[in-house]
Amino acid sequence: QQQVKQSPQSLIVQKGGISIINCAYENTAFDYFPWYQQFPGKGPALLIAIRPDVSEKKEGRFTISFNKSAKQFSLHIMDSQPGDSATYFCAASIANAGNMLTFGGGTRLMVKP
């Protein structure tokens, strides 16, 4: 059972454009929603994370939007750059249940120059 569904699987964006990746979850007990960036052959790195007490969090060009009632959250990358080309994973966890992460399927982003 896939508890976190991520879309799209792949995304091509022109340099300077906005990249948008969406995730939907099923378990209402999730209370931590991080996004990870992974380059080929490397481990994932935390990009930005949000907790359900806020609806939006912005860090530089990266913004998470969170809709608790719809059980959805999304990552927006503003002014996308070729260096942003990577695979992005959303995830969710429950803080009081070992903090085990449930990952989405991933989105391969390509930013064209």
Place this chain on the structure above:
Amino acid sequence: GAVVSQHPSRVICKSGTSVKIECRSLDFQATTMFWYRQFPKQSLMLMATSNEGSKATYEQGVEKDKFLINHASLTLSTLTVTSAHPEDSSFYICSAEGLTYNEQFFGPGTRLTVL
């Protein structure tokens, strides 16, 4: 930020041999370490969770006798793939979580190729 290392970064072995992968938290004490497996172009799948000094908790479908996990200290966890076979070829990633950080920090991964 917290740093997690893995060794080796890649290993090639013959079928039937055992391979040990080390995961170290370099600048913090990791109370919990996680081991993931990632096949090409797929997501990370949690294999097991280990707490220092206790037995690892394996996810459903993961053979505990094949994937031996030892978390002997607050900075080191090891994953041993016993009697490796070609289907065990994958990218193995560890992550660590400590008391001072409420998030997991991931290692760079180990590429295992079993011939």
